[in-house]
Amino acid sequence: MRVKVLFTDNLVSRNRARWSAAEIQKMPSLIVGHRGTLDHAWGSVANRWGIVVSANAVKGEIPKDLSPEEKAVVDKEGYWYAECDIEVAIANVPSRAWLAEMIQSLLLSENSIGFSYRYMRCPNCECAAGDLRSPKCPNSYEDISYYERVDVQEVFEVSFVEIPDVRRARILEIDGIKVEDLLLEQK
Numbered sequence: 001m002r003v004k005v006l007f008t009d010n011l012v013s014r015n016r017a018r019w020s021a022a023e024i025q026k027m028p029s030l031i032v033g034h035r036g037t038l039d040h041a042w043g044s045v046a047n048r049w050g051i052v053v054s055a056n057a058v059k060g061e062i063p064k065d066l067s068p069e070e071k072a073v074v075d076k077e078g079y080w081y082a083e084c085d086i087e088v089a090i091a092n093v094p095s096r097a098w099l100a101e102m103i104q105s106l107l108l109s110e111n112s113i114g115f116s117y118r119y120m121r122c123p124n125c126e127c128a129a130g131d132l133r134s135p136k137c138p139n140s141y142e143d144i145s146y147y148e149r150v151d152v153q154e155v156f157e158v159s160f161v162e163i164p165d166v167r168r169a170r171i172l173e174i175d176g177i178k179v180e181d182l183l184l185e186q187k
């Protein structure tokens, strides 16, 4: 079975950080081929659950419930998100609806796909320091409402276990069928 997941977007997440649209567009080529796990059993791949087989950066419809801060972001860049298709390798999945339900209820609130990045920048920074931690930057991490991650490097985790920080991260489809339809089918 193939699960399509929206894993991040260019809005400010719960940990006060965001990726710019330009960084989002670099992610697909970095994530394809990575394996995902279902838990943090470090040192073991026993709970491996799938492999990322394709990924896209999408300029999507602008969500309606934006904060003023988020509105400023989409006014500048539009709304961008990154999605990937994961070929799920869990044995004995009874049905697509079951898988959708499981991910929706149990795992969705805990999804995590993490990328490393080179440095953090204050939003709209004009001090030319670039890096928020540079002495040349007049702003400090504590004073800004959020920071931007710059120069995405590589994936360090594809799992469904950490506290979610991307508000709109969710499973979109299984085998090309929208999750809403799968869950309706089951009722």
Ligand SMILES: [Zn+2]
Pocket: 122, 125, 126, 127, 128, 129, 130, 131, 132, 137, 138, 139
């Ligand atoms: Zn700065």
